[in-house]
Amino acid sequence: MAIGIFGGTFNPPHLGHLRLLRAFADRFSLSRVLVIPTFVPPHKLSPDLADAGMRLEMCRMLFDDHRFTVSDLEIARGGKSYTVETLETLRAQYPGEALYLLIGSDMLESFDTWYRADDIRRLCTVCAAVREKGKTLDPNGAVLLENFDPIEISSTAVREKVRLGEDAAPYVGEAVGAFIRGKGLYADAYTQYRRLLREKLGAYRLRHSFCVADSAKALAQQYGEDPQKAYFAGLLHDVMKDAPRDEQKAVIERGGTVLGADERANPKLWHAMAGEAFLRTELSVADEDVLHAVRYHTTGRAGMSLLEKIIYVSDYLSEDRVYDGVDRMRRLASESLESAMLFGLSFTISELAKSEQPIHPDSVACYNEIVLNNNGKDRSI
Numbered sequence: 001m002a003i004g005i006f007g008g009t010f011n012p013p014h015l016g017h018l019r020l021l022r023a024f025a026d027r028f029s030l031s032r033v034l035v036i037p038t039f040v041p042p043h044k045l046s047p048d049l050a051d052a053g054m055r056l057e058m059c060r061m062l063f064d065d066h067r068f069t070v071s072d073l074e075i076a077r078g079g080k081s082y083t084v085e086t087l088e089t090l091r092a093q094y095p096g097e098a099l100y101l102l103i104g105s106d107m108l109e110s111f112d113t114w115y116r117a118d119d120i121r122r123l124c125t126v127c128a129a130v131r132e133k134g135k136t137l138d139p140n141g142a143v144l145l146e147n148f149d150p151i152e153i154s155s156t157a158v159r160e161k162v163r164l165g166e167d168a169a170p171y172v173g174e175a176v177g178a179f180i181r182g183k184g185l186y187a188d189a190y191t192q193y194r195r196l197l198r199e200k201l202g203a204y205r206l207r208h209s210f211c212v213a214d215s216a217k218a219l220a221q222q223y224g225e226d227p228q229k230a231y232f233a234g235l236l237h238d239v240m241k242d243a244p245r246d247e248q249k250a251v252i253e254r255g256g257t258v259l260g261a262d263e264r265a266n267p268k269l270w271h272a273m274a275g276e277a278f279l280r281t282e283l284s285v286a287d288e289d290v291l292h293a294v295r296y297h298t299t300g301r302a303g304m305s306l307l308e309k310i311i312y313v314s315d316y317l318s319e320d321r322v323y324d325g326v327d328r329m330r331r332l333a334s335e336s337l338e339s340a341m342l343f344g345l346s347f348t349i350s351e352l353a354k355s356e357q358p359i360h361p362d363s364v365a366c367y368n369e370i371v372l373n374n375n376g377k378d379r380s381i
Contacts, residue, residue, distance in 0.1 A: 001031050001098070002028060002031055002032075002098045003031070003033070003034065003094060003097050003098065003100065004025060004028065004032070004034065004102050005033075005036065005087070005090065005099060005102060006021055006024070006033055006034065006036065006102045007083065008036075008037065008038065009037070009049070010035075010037045010059050011048075011049055011050055011055055011155050011159070012050065012055065012155060012176060012185070012186075013055075013062045013172065014062075014151075014153050014154075014155060014171050015151055015153065016153045016154070017063075018062055019149075019151050020102075020104065020129055020150065021035070021063065021065075021068065023129065023148050024102045024127060024129065025067050025068075027145055027146075028100055030067065031067070032067060033067055033068045033069070034073075034090070035069065035071065036070075036071045036073055036074055036086060037055045037056050037059055037070070037072075037074065037075060038075075038081040039052050039074050039075045039077065039079065039080075039081055048159060050185050050186070053075075054183060056075060057179065058172075058176045058179055058180075061179060062172065062175070073086060073089065073090075074086060082115045083120055084114075084115060084116040084120050087099065087119075087120060091123055098125070099123065099124035100124060100127050101120065101124045101125070102127050103126065103127070103128050103129075104130075104131040105128060105130045105131050105132070105135065107128070108137065108138075108140055109140075111126070111140060126143070127142060127143045127144075127145060128142040128144055129150070130145075130148060130150065131150045131152070132150065133149070133150060133152060153171050162180060162186040163187060163191055163194060164191070164195060164198055165191055165192065165194060165195025167181075168181075189228075190231070190232065193235055193236060194210075197209055197236070200239060201241065201242045205238055207320055208238065209236070209238050211320045211321075212234040212235070212237060213231045213234035214231075214318070215234065215314040215319065216231060216311055216314040217230050219310045219313065219337070220307075220310055223306060223310065224306070226307075229307060230307060230310050230314075234310075236275065237275060237294050237315065238271065239275050239279070240274035240275045240278055241271045241275075245267050245270065247274075248274040249274075251281075254277060254281055255273075255274075255277025255280055255281055256277075259273075262358045262359075262360055262361065265357075265358050266357065266358055266360070268298075269298055269299060269360060272294060272298040272299070273295060275295070276294045276295035279294060289307045289308070290307070292304075292307075292308055293305070293307045293308045293310075293311040293312075294311070296362065297315050298315075300341065300345060300363055300366035301362040301365060301366050302365040302368075302369045303369070304366065306337075309337045309338070309341060310337065313329075313333050313340045313341060313344070316340070316344045317330045317333055317340070325347065329343055329344065338370050338373070341370060342367070342370045342371070345366060345367045346367070348363065349363060
């Protein structure tokens with residue numbers, strides 16, 4: 001009897017796993033395939049790793065082929081799970097049977113670094129398949145699954161889609177999708193806001209918002225601000241950026257703000273003002289610090305709070321930014337928020353002056369405050 005062994009985190013299991021497993025079973029005439037979710041993966045710890053019992057249940061829902069058996073061997077063992085130990089247990093349970101270890105190309109590429117890799121090869125036949133279309137694979141001692149047409153999806157991508165508010169069912173099947181929804185797996189406190197941004201922003205601005213949120217959280221951790229509040233403000237700072245100008249203006253007016261002459265002359269500033277008004281009136285955000293961080297992330301102002309400075313700087317140095325000087329901005333931000341702000345303000349004011357555009361008084365006030373406060377101090381921007 002030929003027995004396949006298919007292990008993994010399965011966080012969550014998805015249709016790509018199912019297609020791969022069926023192809024392995026057909027190609028190698030496997031009479032039985034053991035699907036074995038890990039308890040704790042030895043090489044990685046995921047902050048959004050679902051409970052072992054839930055991952056086990058999802059596997060039982062997805063792998064419903066009569067040839068497949070979902071095993072709790074590693075979950076029951078507890079602790080870190082090493083493939084060689086699982087194979088030794090199975091070799092004792094199935095003496096004389098042919099064991100086939102089924103892995104994807106990503107695992108094969110790092111196989112030589114696995115714990116007791118030579119013993120694994122001695123205990124079983126290693127079988128591997130490409131999981132990305134058009135990719136070639138070095139066998140590295142494994143038997144390759146030829147002519148396999150993979151579904152290009154990963155558990156990481158499924159979790160990201162859930163965090164964006166998408167339904168996971170197209171990627172994991174209806175039963176597992178319903179389970180994820182019912183248990184609230186992989187969603188977090190910001191899922192509803194990511195869903196909102198996906199509806200309001202284009203792809204470029206959406207990615208920028210996510211990157212600014214990540215940068216803001218990191219700066220908050222460095223400078224002693226609330227990381228979750230910084231992430232929230234960074235996530236929503238451009239919520240109105242892609243809205244038409246007339247819509248931005250209408251939102252500003254509904255929020256009770258009257259545009260000044262310099263603001264009417266520079267519609268590029270409207271999205272920040274509209275963003276504050278949208279958060280206040282549509283999302284019922286009452287935290288004035290968050291509201292001000294969104295409102296002044298473009299112009300700055302005198303007397304900015306720590307959170308306001310973090311969002312202002314994060315908008316300049318987020319991972320997606322590629323302009324000349326961004327590396328310098330990131331270096332300055334790691335040393336001083338004020339130095340990074342002065343660098344950003346100097347650049348913005350200079351560019352506006354060169355093109356003879358009005359400079360918002362808040363930007364001038366912010367610049368002057370930092371310069372006056374830094375008089376006599378060593379500056380290296």
